[in-house]
Amino acid sequence: MNNRDQKGFNANDNSNFNIGKVVQNFASPETRNNSETKLLNAVKNEVALRLAQSLHRRVYVELDKTEDPSQVASPWSMDVKLGDSPSQECPEGTHIVTIFDKKEIGGRLLILGAPGSGKTTLLLQLAEELVQRAEANAKAPVPVLLNLSAWKTQYSDIRSWMVVDLKQKYGVRKDIAEDWIETERIxxxxxxxxxLMSQRQETCVQALNDFLPDWTGTPLVVCSRFEEYQVYESNLGLNGSVIVQPLTDEQIETYLCRAKCDWLWEAICPDRDIMNPETGLARSPLFLSMLVLASDKLPPELWRQDKSAKERRRILFEAYINARLSCPYRGGENYQVGSKKSDRRQSKRKPVRNPYPKDERTKRWLGWFAARSVEDAQTELFIEKLQPYFLKTRPQEFVYGLVYGLVLGLVLGLVLGLVYGLVVGLFVGLVGEKSSNTVETIKISWRSTPRNFYKGIQTYIVYGLVIGLVYGLVIGLVVGLVIGLVIGLVIGLVVGLVLGLIGEEIDTKISDNQGIYQSVTNSIICGIVFIPFGVLILTALHYFHEPMQLSEILAQGAVKGFLLGASAGGLLSAIEHSALRITLWLFGYAPWNYSKFLRYCTDRGFLQRVGGGYRFVHALLRDHFAEHYDPS
Incomplete structure (x- = not known):
């Protein structure tokens, strides 16, 4: 470290860690409530899946014949730095949790390393141990994996960002998240x-340092690349750091020999660029794993020493991608990695027909997916979170608006008449806002506290009546003031009542497209709820405006009431998403069955599946796809 501010590594700063506060915080609950239990299970599954789908694990599954995970154990070594003292090398085999538990660190730790050095794997290994502790002790806080790449300038502080990110990633309701942060239950x-973009990194570091003095009772861990961290104006106010060191010659040789790739060691050993102590590809566990997995496809130009380090990395990525695409496909839709039994079962399955034999098309689809992940500053993407603003050209936007408008117009045509419905639908589709939000967490909140329950109902009923009054005055110009006010107030009352009853509980996604399916389900539920009120509105029209037959009142009232409720409950979100998927397929940006394709890419070793979302096995591979294969 240089002579910059070292407050981030001051182990004697009692303001940063207080054992008494920890004991005080942990002394409250004897058992976890339902929301905490759901969150803990979600984190547990996420950690298990990400570790099971890591490239280190894939080397073990595919190349190691002893069926012993220790044969390809993570090969890196670590140094620990406290305060102004020189960094000290950790003994071989030291677990990250041992450092985390050091009295002088107290769980407030920074993990640093080069790209692909194994920082995130260390963080996951730490999370795995902390999950086990939280399962054994209800007083312990629940570890949560959050990614700072989602930090944006509109966030005023870390606390408000955490609330939003807990909602987006784990489905935690805002008030629950605020309570957990306040009581340090996470x-x-x-x-x-x-x-993060370079201009936002410094702002984020400052926000973290502003947050840390208030976060005095519970540990907190941050993970970052060493090179980027060195240029910040100030260090993070943490008690110590772990620095992941480049692999030594002995570690590289041991790793390759245990992976049954002795010949690869002989090939790279004399290559001074690949074995460069600071910048060599082989010094990184990520690239070393890729060398092993792509060993059959490594091109001769990789060994040419006139190639730059950047060009060699590109060549290695291409070799890895081509090697993975050419592997026999045994069907990955029901493949769950993570245990010896499942690994052996998968290896014994006979190859089946590859559903995506055109490799260039696969790269292009994955390139578009990667570019949108970079653009939206999200490490994890959910199919239902694809947005219309991802479309970059006017023809694409026009086609999306046309498809959305036509479908919406047909739906509205059942209420307004076909002509009026199509006119309104096309206007909304072609001129409306280009964003989509699913209605996926609507649940009747009977388990919320009575005070909050009734307060929510009262608030939304008031809002609904005000909106209904305005609406009634508008339609009163057509059907008459009295009937307009009656219809408006009824609709406002119903909308307010429904919105007051529904609430958001923690609801972690565990399957593809879960948000869209939930939106459709919610739209059906809300549609059924609205049927009686649709009949009521038609009955009012019968008495005050236009006489109708009983059968006509029942039929039209049921249809119009259902469509009104369904639209409020998620039908519009499902239509928007369907229109976007059709547009992406028409322009060649995505396959028709996106879920099947992403599972295929997970099987190939490009993606990791986490719950109902997907993330690339490493940000560097994502950046490679985005840079070289984005068709937009």
Whole structure:
């Protein structure tokens, strides 16, 4: 470290860590409530899946014949730095949790390393241990994996960002998240500081330092690349740091020999660029794993020493991609990695027909997916979170608006008449806002506290009546003032009542497209709820405006009431998403069955599946796809 501000590594700063506060915080609950239990299970599954789908694990599954995970154990070594003292090398085999538990660190730790050095894997290994502790002790906080790449300038502080990110990633209701942060019932594990745009990194560091003095009772861990961290104006106010060191010659040789790739060691050993102590590809566990997995496809130009380090990395990525695409496909839709039994079962399955034999098309689809992940500053993407603003050209926007408008017009035509419905639908589709939000967490909140329950109902009923009054005055110009006010107030009352009853509980996604399916389900539920009120409105029209037959009142009232409720409950979100998927397919940006394609890419070793979302096995591979294969 240089002579910059070293407050981030001051182990004697009692303001940063207080054992008494920890004991005080942990002394409250004897058992976890339902929301905390759901969150803990979600984090547990996420950690298990990400570790199981890591490239280190894939080397073990595919190349190691002893069926012993220790044969390809993570090969890196670590140094620990406290305060102004020189960094000290950790003994071989030291677990990250041992450092985390040091009295002078107290769980407030910074993990640093080069790209692909294994920082995130260390963070996941720490999370795995912390999850086990939280399962054994209800007083312990729940570890949560949050990615700082989602930090944006509109966030005023870390606390408000955490609330939003807990909602987006784990489905935690805002008030629950605020309570957990206030009472320090979560243990933040923050990755991806270096993935922020350069101008936002310093702002984020400052926000973290403003937050840390208030976060005095519970540990917090941050993970970042060493090179980017060195240029910040000030260090993070943490008690110590772990620095992941480049692999030594002995570690590289041991790793390759255990992976049954002795010949690869002989090939790279004399290559001074690949074995460069500071910049060599082989010094990184990520690239070393890729060398092993792509060993059959490594081109001769990789060994040419006139190639730059950047060009060699590109060649290695291409070799890895081509090697993975050419592997026999055994069907990955039901493949769950993570245990010896499942690994052996997968290896014994016979190859089946590859559903995506055109490799260039696969790269192009994955390139578009990667570019949107970079553009939206999200490490994890959910199919239902694809947005219309991802479309970049006017023809694409026009086609999306046309498809959305036509479908919406047909739906509205059942209420307004076909002509009026199509006119309104096309206007909304072609001129409306280009964004989409699913209605996926609507649940009747009977388990919320009675005070909050009734307060929510009262608030939304008032809002609904005000909106209904305005609406009634408008339609009163057509059907008459009295009937207009009656219809408006009824609709406002119903909308307010429904919105007051529904609430958001923690609801972690565990399957593809879960948000869209939930939106459709919610639209059906809300549609059924609205049927009686649709009949009521038609009955009012019968008495005050236009006489109708009983059968006509029942039929039209049921249809119009259902469509009104369905639209409020998620039908519009489902239509928007369907229109976007059709547009992406028409322009060749995505396959028709996106879920099947992403599972295929997970099987190939490009993606990791986490719950109902997907993330690339490493940000560097994502950046490679985005740079070289984005068709937009």
């Amino acid at each position: 243990l933040p594990l923050l990755d991806g500081l270096d993935e």
